[in-house]
Amino acid sequence: MELSVLLDDLPxxxxxxxxxxELRRITDRIENCPTPHVLxxxxxxxxxxxxxxxxxxxxxxGRFDEDGSxxxxxxxxxxxxxxxxxxxxFDAWRxxxxxxxxxxxxxxxxxxLSAMPMVQAKFSKLGEIALRYTLDSxxxxxxxxxxxxxxxxEKIQKIGDQWEANHHAQLLNTDxxxxxxxxxxLSLLPRGGQSRIVVFIDxxxxxxxxxxxxxxxxxxxxxxxxxxxxxxxxxxxxxTDAIREEISAPGSASAGELDLRASxxxxxxxxxxxRLPLPQNASALFSAMLSASVPQNYVDSFNLCVGDAVCLPPxxxxxxxxxxxxxxxxxxxxxPEGVADQSIWAARVTVAxxxxxxxxxxxxxxxxxxxxxxxxxxxxxxERSISPEGLPxxxxxxxxxxxxxxxxxxxxxxxxxxxxxxxxxxxxxxLWIDELIRRYRxxxxxxxxxxxxxxxxxxx
Numbered sequence: 135m136e137l138s139v140l141l142d143d144l145p146x147x148x149x150x151x152x153x154x155x156e157l158r159r160i161t162d163r164i165e166n167c168p169t170p171h172v173l174x175x176x177x178x179x180x181x182x183x184x185x186x187x188x189x190x191x192x193x194x195x196g197r198f199d200e201d202g203s204x205x206x207x208x209x210x211x212x213x214x215x216x217x218x219x220x221x222x223x224f225d226a227w228r229x230x231x232x233x234x235x236x237x238x239x240x241x242x243x244x245x246x247l248s249a250m251p252m253v254q255a256k257f258s259k260l261g262e263i264a265l266r267y268t269l270d271s272x273x274x275x276x277x278x279x280x281x282x283x284x285x286x287x288e289k290i291q292k293i294g295d296q297w298e299a300n301h302h303a304q305l306l307n308t309d310x311x312x313x314x315x316x317x318x319x320l321s322l323l324p325r326g327g328q329s330r331i332v333v334f335i336d337x338x339x340x341x342x343x344x345x346x347x348x349x350x351x352x353x354x355x356x357x358x359x360x361x362x363x364x365x366x367x368x369x370x371x372x373x374t375d376a377i378r379e380e381i382s383a384p385g386s387a388s389a390g391e392l393d394l395r396a397s398x399x400x401x402x403x404x405x406x407x408x409r410l411p412l413p414q415n416a417s418a419l420f421s422a423m424l425s426a427s428v429p430q431n432y433v434d435s436f437n438l439c440v441g442d443a444v445c446l447p448p449x450x451x452x453x454x455x456x457x458x459x460x461x462x463x464x465x466x467x468x469x470p471e472g473v474a475d476q477s478i479w480a481a482r483v484t485v486a487x488x489x490x491x492x493x494x495x496x497x498x499x500x501x502x503x504x505x506x507x508x509x510x511x512x513x514x515x516x517e518r519s520i521s522p523e524g525l526p527x528x529x530x531x532x533x534x535x536x537x538x539x540x541x542x543x544x545x546x547x548x549x550x551x552x553x554x555x556x557x558x559x560x561x562x563x564x565l566w567i568d569e570l571i572r573r574y575r576x577x578x579x580x581x582x583x584x585x586x587x588x589x590x591x592x593x594x
Contacts (some may be wrong), residue, residue: 141423141454145184147192150422151413151450154157157186160408161193164332164363165219171355171363172403177410178560179339180451183367186410187334190365194332194404196221218329222246227337230345236352240315241419243333252324316359323361339369342374350377354403366404372449374400394579412559416446416566418452423457431476439480440472445570448559452492459487465591481574486586488567500533501587504580511575514568536561537568 149157164173175190177183222243229238247253323329338346353364378396387395413419417440426432442448446453463483490497491563499506513532516539528535536557557564571578 137258141426141457143451143454145165145182145188147185149189150183151185151419155409156263156411157189157193160190162251163364164190165330168361169330169362170358170361172366172406173363174366174368174370174404174407175410176407178369179372179448180409180449181409181412181452181560182317183369183386184336185367187336187367191221191223191332191334194219194221196223210567213278216444218325220247220250220323220329220331222331222333224333224335225337226346226349227340230341232345234352235341235349237354239335239349239352239357243331247322253322255324269391294307309317315356316361319359319361327361330361330363332365334367336367338366339372339376341376343379346373346376347380350400350403361577370400370407405423412448413450413453414448416448418445420446420453420457421452422566423453424460427461428464432469432480435469435476435480436460436484439477439484439574443569443573445484445493445567446488447553447564447566456487456491459491460484462492462591463586463589464489466589466594467585478574478577481570482578482582482586483576485567485571485574486583493535493565495531500583504584507580507583511578513569513580514565514571534563535565536563537565539572 160173164171175183175187177186210367223246224239224242226235229235230239265374319331320326323331335349338349341349357364374393376390376395377399381392381395381399417437421433421437424436446456460483467479467483470476489500500510509529513529514537516537538557
């Protein structure tokens with residue numbers, strides 16, 4: 135069996151999650167909405183926020199740098215050329231240790247604008263010196279040294295650095311800062327007030343709480359400007375938790391009150407939130423991922439095995455990680471010839487790969503004692519959920535997990551109360567594989583997993 139390279143977790147401009155209509159709709163909104171405007175793109179970690187935002191930037195005519203961006207080469211040229219929109223990308227978590235993250239954002243805006251052909255073209259008649267003066271906001275420096283005695287480019291850079299150090303370290307009048315920023319942005323935009331700048335801020339939810347809060351404060355105070363649109367990539371739940379740690383509240387405030395305060399704070403900054411849809415068919419998406427790594431007959435066996443079962447997490451990043459493990463485990467057991475046996479083979483590989491990838495504690499117990507599988511299988515079938523007194527319980531190793539099922543076989547014990555509810559598909563405590571385990575229960579014995587637990591690759 136020949137294996138391809140492992141699937142990576144890099145964002146992509148290739149739409150593999152059927153976002154085309156939504157991308158077109160939100161692109162139109164960004165191009166035509168009143169400014170200032172803040173759009174939030176919410177998604178759980180691994181849901182594809184960065185890819186969605188990069189594709190959105192691409193639709194808006196954005197270019198991608200050669201200095202660290204994964205998007206390189208002619209394939210990633212802008213999808214269109216627009217003089218009305220310029221885009222900037224900012225990875226918030228890279229600057230989370232900055233005392234004032236909004237200053238780092240301004241520096242990144244300046245750096246990216248300086249490299250844009252449309253900005254350079256606007257200043258072509260005035261020359262590089264004029265562009266650099268505008269980018270670095272050196273109007274005061276220009277007055278100090280005299281317009282007639284223009285210094286060298288090297289000296290301008292030194293003066294600019296000193297000017298920034300002095301001014302960014304001072305608490306200047308908020309209104310004058312806002313006016314200064316707005317005037318500078320207008321002078322840089324290709325068509326001035328008829329253009330707009332769209333700033334994508336990614337990974338805000340990966341920042342430490344203090345940094346995330348400071349950046350949001352900076353956006354609210356300084357950058358709430360005409361001709362500016364900000365697109366925030368965020369896990370709304372994580373960001374709300376971060377805000378809750380930083381906002382002031384009475385000491386008597388309950389946890390619920392703090393949550394409400396944090397939510398209201400976020401709503402004040404970002405009233406327009408788009409929530410990424412989850413993949414409707416995680417198994418089909420996973421099958422497509424496997425196609426890049428294993429022979430087609432392996433993929434066919436997985437599809438036959440799963441059928442219409444909902445047994446995988448609807449999260450692209452988690453599915454990629456699972457596909458990598460599935461590829462590895464599929465090389466530990468021989469592929470059978472019979473179709474029925476192939477389906478069972480795929481069930482064993484899928485179960486082992488799933489538990490290994492997502493449930494380290496269960497895997498370690500199982501790897502150390504293969505008979506642990508007997509108890510785990512019983513729990514998945516609702517046979518370890520009721521105490522002798524008739525109370526719903528769960529084994530200590532399963533206390534943090536939830537089954538997806540809402541009903542068991544008639545002769546099985548009643549499931550615990552939380553299994554009667556639809557699980558939140560975004561939660562990480564859902565044991566998605568339980569339905570597949572119940573379906574193949576008779577073919578999933580401890581002895582069947584020995585080669586998978588050993589993890590030794592078969593000779594090819």
